[in-house]
């Protein structure tokens with residue numbers, strides 16, 4: 001049995017809580033950022049705002065107090081939006097004991113520092129074991145117990161095996177690897193490409209264009225991940241091509257949806273407003289991805305055009321035209 005704190009009661013934190021509860025054998029605490037949200041969750045069991053239609057079992061403890069949430073747990077699962085992880089780590093670091101495993105399930109890169117989630121966790125808790133959870137996994141489908149395969153990466157093999165066992169169930173198949181950097185970057189960078197795939201769909205450019213975008217997107221994601229220390233095999237796996245395909249083609253993706261709306265000509269602030277507090281990580285990870293690309297001298301033409309659309313109001317049609325008119329090159 002593990003005592004697990006789930007930090008983040010958005011759709012993914014809630015879906016993982018439901019999945020862990022269904023597996024059974026754990027003591028679970030779910031932390032919600034807002035006290036009002038925690039109160040509503042504790043009272044009704046339903047996460048009406050972020051994952052309506054599912055009931056969190058009554059034996060899952062709900063709290064809005066971070067110290068209470070992590071106290072006495074063996075695993076601390078961080079599932080906040082990426083840009084909020086630093087603030088959570090700052091608050092919990094003084095109370096952590098060295099044996100508590102820190103596992104991130106967020107998919108983003110910190111905007112100002114270009115750091116991955118595990119690097120932020122290691123900054124605040126260098127002696128704690130840590131890992132990351134990735135792979136193609138829409139929260140609604142996991143919450144519905146639809147068959148899903150994910151991957152958990154941890155540098156320490158024994159920790160990885162323990163986490164694999166903790167999360168595995170009849171509807172959640174968990175693979176394992178030791179490439180934390182590759183797994184995190186696969187998850188974060190696919191969001192940028194999903195925005196671009198959405199743009200292509202919103203512009204009604206056809207299936208050929210979408211397939212080209214996904215394929216060339218994968219090339220630049222892989223290039224950067226490898227430059228940052230990731231392994232090519234990881235990018236060919238669930239947290240690379242698996243998550244990229246899901247997010248670029250699945251109607252449930254928030255990132256793809258933002259791209260579709262941009263392609264249709266709507267403006268970013270208005271689109272973000274209509275997400276009603278739900279996070280589309282790619283919007284802020286695009287800048288960080290470009291920062292990393294510059295640091296490592298990696299070419300990322302799709303990411304570059306996506307940044308111009310998002311942050312400099314470039315017309316999506318002009319961005320695609322520019323991608324199409326790049327000089328011919330070897331594949």
Ligand SMILES: NC(=O)C1=CN([C@@H]2O[C@H](COP(=O)(O)OP(=O)(O)OC[C@H]3O[C@@H](n4cnc5c(N)ncnc54)[C@H](O)[C@@H]3O)[C@@H](O)[C@H]2O)C=CC1
Nearest residue numbers: 009010011012013033050079080084106107138139278279
């Ligand atoms: N929803 C999904 O299907 C999946 C999401 N993820 C990742 O999980 C992470 C969390 O996303 P979702 O659960 O989808 O979020 P969401 O979009 O459902 O909800 C946003 C969450 O952020 C919280 N929040 C807002 N400001 C905060 C702050 N300052 N500090 C802490 N929390 C704050 C809100 O209370 C809410 O719980 C993201 O990195 C996302 O990429 C990963 C796999 C699947």
Ligand SMILES: O=C(CO)COP(=O)(O)O
Nearest residue numbers: 135136137138253254255
């Ligand atoms: O990461 C996801 C599925 O694996 C969810 O993607 P979105 O954040 O685009 O909804």
